[in-house]
Amino acid sequence: MKIIAEKINGTRKRVAQAIAERDAEFIKDLAQKQVAAGSTWLDVNAGTHPDREPDDLVWLIETIQSVVETPLSLDSANPRALQIAIKAVKKTPLINSINGEQERLESVLPIVAEHGCPVIALAMDGNKIPETAEKRFAVITKIITATRAMGVPDSNLYFDPLAMTISTNTESGKIAFEVMRRVRQEYSEAHLTIGLSNISFGLPGRSFVNRYFLGFAIEAGLDSAILDPLDRELQAAILATELVLGRDKHCLNYIRASRKGLFDKPE
Numbered sequence: 001m002k003i004i005a006e007k008i009n010g011t012r013k014r015v016a017q018a019i020a021e022r023d024a025e026f027i028k029d030l031a032q033k034q035v036a037a038g039s040t041w042l043d044v045n046a047g048t049h050p051d052r053e054p055d056d057l058v059w060l061i062e063t064i065q066s067v068v069e070t071p072l073s074l075d076s077a078n079p080r081a082l083q084i085a086i087k088a089v090k091k092t093p094l095i096n097s098i099n100g101e102q103e104r105l106e107s108v109l110p111i112v113a114e115h116g117c118p119v120i121a122l123a124m125d126g127n128k129i130p131e132t133a134e135k136r137f138a139v140i141t142k143i144i145t146a147t148r149a150m151g152v153p154d155s156n157l158y159f160d161p162l163a164m165t166i167s168t169n170t171e172s173g174k175i176a177f178e179v180m181r182r183v184r185q186e187y188s189e190a191h192l193t194i195g196l197s198n199i200s201f202g203l204p205g206r207s208f209v210n211r212y213f214l215g216f217a218i219e220a221g222l223d224s225a226i227l228d229p230l231d232r233e234l235q236a237a238i239l240a241t242e243l244v245l246g247r248d249k250h251c252l253n254y255i256r257a258s259r260k261g262l263f264d265k266p267e
């Protein structure tokens with residue numbers, strides 16, 4: 001399971017403050033902690049107004065890269081910010097994200113193709129998220145037609161079926177699982193990812209909802225997720241899920257994590 005670490009996100013109050021005050025130490029600490037927790041990518045989302053976003057994103061990237069080598073996930077809906085950010089990264093980044101909207105495909109796919117970047121593709125057209133699994137899968141098919149035409153290998157695609165809040169539609173989990181299964185069946189080289197925490201929005205005991213959702217999603221083929229890597233119980237849930245699905249040979253990963261103290265009581 002590849003982890004895209006979510007904490008450097010300007011929509012979070014404390015991070016927004018650090019960006020505004022150019023508090024590099026706070027950002028460096030978040031980067032180092034998330035890397036130590038085993039992240040494959042660090043998501044970087046400036047969360048700011050489009051005018052400020054390129055500057056803020058470049059400052060975040062340079063600050064993070066001064067302490068860690070882990071590749072970044074550039075989380076922006078703004079093609080101009082992405083263009084500028086990609087010049088600041090040391091390692092090939094994950095682009096987060098494209099969707100089925102023609103304009104977005106045309107502005108971002110050339111960057112993806114030129115730099116050979118992996119890219120997250122949301123199962124939506126423009127601002128509307130399709131209600132049914134069928135319609136989301138149709139968007140995915142449209143996207144993969146466009147990426148193949150640009151020479152982007154399927155193995156560089158991370159489809160995000162979108163986790164809508166369960167509290168407003170109790171079918172949300174099932175819809176996401178169905179999209180995942182279809183992608184696994186039809187586009188077996190492509191990957192899957194999801195922004196985990198949205199599923200539990202507005203509910204009490206969110207960590208339980210997130211955890212069980214993630215377990216079933218892994219069974220449905222999810223192989224990466226945007227989540228809080230510092231959540232030890234979530235990390236344990238991932239390892240236990242892979243274990244019971246027979247995907248952890250000789251229980252090595254599970255036991256190794258235990259030896260490293262995953263189940264020890266924090267001080």
Ligand code: THG
Nearest residue numbers: 006007009012013075096097120160194195197226
């Ligand atoms: N798909 C893709 N990218 C995404 C998302 C997605 N990027 C943004 C978001 N969704 C995932 N990232 C975060 C980052 C931080 C938090 C949630 C999602 C977070 N939320 C706190 C909470 O949920 O309670 C509240 C904020 C806070 O802690 O201050 O931390 O779906 N491709």
